[in-house]
Amino acid sequence: MVVAINPQHENGSSSLHGIPVTEEGFEQLISLEGPYRYEFIAGVMYDMTGSSPEHADISSNLEYLLKEQLGRSGPCRVYREQYVFIPGQPSVVPDVVVTCDVGDRDKEKRMRPFKIRSPLIAIEVLSPSTEAYDRVEKFARYQHSPTLEVYILVSQDEKHVEMYRRATGWVQERFQEDQMIELDQLDLELPLSSIYEGVL
Template sequence: MSQHAFLHPLSIEDYLAGEEISDIRHEFVAGQVFAMVGSTRAHNRVTLNIAAFLRHHLRGTPCEVHMSDVKVRVEAADAFYYPDVVVSCEPFDPKSVFLNEPTLVVEVLSPSTENVDRREKRLNYQKLPSLKEYMLVAPDEIRVEVYRRAGENLWELDVYGPEDESVALTSVEARLPLAEIYGDG
């Protein structure tokens, strides 16, 4: 005999309050929460390499780099996500627990999140007027995809592979060497 369970949407206020006391990070989409999974060493290395490069490159500018513990709010999608790396040039608020205006969002792909990163998150992040680029990085092969805003509701895709030396990131005026992404630090 089947049993029915009712799923009650969680309010944004309850989600944010829960995240402050939780040992596990959760993403929020339309009232539902989804626990974040751990990552591999390759995933962590690539994430750290990208964040370190961007932090050094953006030193002395009003832009900041954050890694996986800072949420991005996508109000138009009723969502909060934890990107692997995010750059924001919005004014610093030391009490804020999320960003509203990212310029660059980077997701390092994993088998458990790749489909969500490619579809749901990409489409939702692209609703942010401040977002200029969305970057997907394969941790186990040399492959980087950069979705770049080319106009209102118009995006271009550039794919970088082993034959390329660097990834053009126009949002932060940088060329990120592939050797820097995939190097062992």
């Protein structure tokens, strides 16, 4: 079994340390329940567990904003750091993800081991050592998910958010300072002031 991976992924001066593994080996490892969250990047597996306080606070703010607007009685659910299944691609772990497929939470219908099959919105909080992966390789994987409509990248160092929508051909939209992000899919509003509350 593959263990002891130390990415040091919140330290911009350190490089990621991973273990070469096949895609099949990666998927077998993540099928085992455990406290760690791994990513498969260019043939290497990395332990992505842990984050900076800023990263954690921004993720928490996003989760709270989404849950507050979506409620708990409808079909949509918000998850943090859960594996997402993508057809023909290695699984990924977004910082925050929204799914409105009841099959993703139904104990009888959901994937075993648990993976979200139908992501609608995926959000990544950028870290220095994984930003290139989030922007290129991971983004390319997400585009293979037939249900994903919105991909959001959030800076943890400044009030800056980028959004990409399938409906516009994944054209980049930028938001700064106290602008409002509006998501037509679920009639959601994400004020940057709330995303960064208590952080910047």
